[in-house]
Amino acid sequence: MTCDLQLGQRIWGASPISILEEMDMILTAFAIGVVGAFKFFEFANQSFISLQFPRLIEHAEIKPGHRVLDVATGIGEPAITAARVVGINGHVLATDISAQMLALAKQRATSLGFGDIIEFRESDAENLDLLNSSFDAALCRWGLMLLPNLDATISKIHNALKSGGRFAAAVWAAAPKVPIISLATGIIGKQVQMSAPPPEIPNPFSLADTNKLENSLAKAGFREMHVETVIVTFEFASGEDYCRYCQAASASARIALSKETEERKEDIWRQVAEEATRNYGTADGLIKMDNESICMVGTRTTR
Numbered sequence: 001m002t003c004d005l006q007l008g009q010r011i012w013g014a015s016p017i018s019i020l021e022e023m024d025m026i027l028t029a030f031a032i033g034v035v036g037a038f039k040f041f042e043f044a045n046q047s048f049i050s051l052q053f054p055r056l057i058e059h060a061e062i063k064p065g066h067r068v069l070d071v072a073t074g075i076g077e078p079a080i081t082a083a084r085v086v087g088i089n090g091h092v093l094a095t096d097i098s099a100q101m102l103a104l105a106k107q108r109a110t111s112l113g114f115g116d117i118i119e120f121r122e123s124d125a126e127n128l129d130l131l132n133s134s135f136d137a138a139l140c141r142w143g144l145m146l147l148p149n150l151d152a153t154i155s156k157i158h159n160a161l162k163s164g165g166r167f168a169a170a171v172w173a174a175a176p177k178v179p180i181i182s183l184a185t186g187i188i189g190k191q192v193q194m195s196a197p198p199p200e201i202p203n204p205f206s207l208a209d210t211n212k213l214e215n216s217l218a219k220a221g222f223r224e225m226h227v228e229t230v231i232v233t234f235e236f237a238s239g240e241d242y243c244r245y246c247q248a249a250s251a252s253a254r255i256a257l258s259k260e261t262e263e264r265k266e267d268i269w270r271q272v273a274e275e276a277t278r279n280y281g282t283a284d285g286l287i288k289m290d291n292e293s294i295c296m297v298g299t300r301t302t303r
């Protein structure tokens with residue numbers, strides 16, 4: 001939580017810090033958020049795995065016995081889904097910059113019986129030390145948008161793949177198409193008049209314009225590119241339940257509200273719950289939110 005407050009100070013201009021320090025704080029706050037989201041969904045018995053879309057694994061053409069790389073694995077996805085496919089004769093290297101995320105990922109992998117198939121490695125994606133032509137496939141779900149040096153990472157992934165190996169990545173579409181993130185942050189941002197982050201700070205929507213990722217893949221040498229939209233549906237028991245998820249998962253919401261009174265926070269969250277119910281409420285009283293994710297695939301065609 002400390003990092004949230006420090007970041008809040010930066011947003012309100014109380015203590016200027018460097019972009020690198022700011023990135024570090026955002027990533028830490030973000031990791032806390034993803035762990036919070038994971039715990040929320042586990043509690044609500046709506047596993048993170050069910051939220052994953054199998055298209056990523058299908059597009060990467062992962063087969064039993066394959067060696068697979070997962071970059072920015074977070075709580076272990078899609079590494080664990082890939083491990084189910086590669087089986088005991090295969091291997092998955094799951095990497096992330098956050099020790100906290102990897103600890104949770106390792107715990108999940110072990111409890112699900114994939115401890116011997118998945119190797120976890122703490123590393124900034126940009127500095128990954130990988131043998132040339134050593135993987136049959138590579139994956140990254142909802143991580144590339146957060147990388148400040150996208151080209152360097154994509155080039156490393158390209159070189160680590162064997163010829164014919166595929167890289168399948170998922171990123172988020174533009175904010176209005178991703179209400180799970182943007183509904184609450186939009187209302188809160190307006191209510192507390194928070195300024196938008198500077199464009200050089202990566203955020204969940206940094207790669208909504210697919211040209212940027214497509215160019216980066218092409219520059220690294222990927223060919224036979226394919227882009228498609230995948231709808232990821234999140235369900236909540238009520239508008240209030242969606243608010244509880246945001247309170248657990250959204251670092252930016254916590255930062256933005258950190259200086260508000262309890263009464264004002266309650267009022268803002270009530271507005272979020274009402275808006276969620278108005279726009280995404282179903283006849284049976286649930287909240288059902290469709291979110292657009294972009295799935296991009298490329299193949300290494302050279303040795």
Ligand SMILES: C[S@@+](CC[C@H](N)C(=O)[O-])C[C@H]1O[C@@H](n2cnc3c(N)ncnc32)[C@H](O)[C@@H]1O
Pocket residue numbers: 027031034071072073074075076077078095096097098101123124125126140141142143146147148
């Ligand atoms: C939204 S989470 C996605 C996690 C997981 N792939 C999933 O789909 O559930 C983004 C992950 O990217 C990781 N990350 C952010 N910047 C990174 C970097 N420079 N290198 C490696 N991992 C990074 C974060 O720690 C976090 O676990």
